Amino acid sequence: MKARVFVTLKPGVLDPQGRAIHHALEGLGFAGIESVRAGKLIELELAEGASDADVEAMCKKLLANTVIENFRIERH
């Protein structure tokens, strides 16, 4: 069983890395980019029986800093 955790900066939180990526893409000649936000993807390989609540607790306790980040869990 797998879970994928997407950690993204909350809207409104300044993302200097996203902005640098944006500038680099424009430097390569890519036009039409409104904005870029960078985040993290964390893949968990879980034993049978791990509940959604377990994964959510992992996100809140460690994987995301909920002061500045949101998280989204995908189960497969």
Place this chain on the structure above:
Amino acid sequence: MNAAVIVFPGSNCDRDLAVAIREVSGRAPTMVWHGESELPAGLDLIAIPGGFSYGDYLRSGAMAARSRVMRAVVEAAGKGVPVLGVCNGFQVLTEAGLLPGALMRNAGLSFVCRPVGLKVENNQSIFTNGYAAGADITLPVAHHDGNYQADAETLERIEGDGRVALRYTGEVNGSANGIAGLFNPSGNVLGMMPHPERALEKAHGNQDGRRLFEGLLEAVA
């Protein structure tokens, strides 16, 4: 002064901090490894050093904040034991929930390593009583993630409560309100990005950090 310096894998200012404490107080601190579950008894100060604990994996300070020793540090802080976090130590304190907000990647993306101008915003604390109110001092910074951010409500609260200890006098890393150092509500926890232990002895060329340790010694003695 009975002090402890917490050491994580990847800490690199632990010895500097220990030398500073010994130099000023005349007593070497106990070095406490991150896997310990108990701290020495009767501590006057817990110091969390700079560096790159756990390789800055996930987020700066995130792993260290969840290490075994930090449970004891959080408990001690709750009982009023003074806790000083410098640089990575500040990041650990925010990740551990002892201080609000977060330290993000510097706004300019560069690692900033230079002396910076600071204003002592609040000298009514065990950490800053050695400075005059509003004193302009210079301390070195060396960090990649020193951009202090918190939501508007939190910023208003910490400003209103006088919890900003130190503020940058110029632009350094994009920090909200130029915050360089922050107290917890009861004033026994201070997190700061600048390094007072690197401005202590004559050979450092700047001794502005010395009064922090001297003031602390006087306050806890």
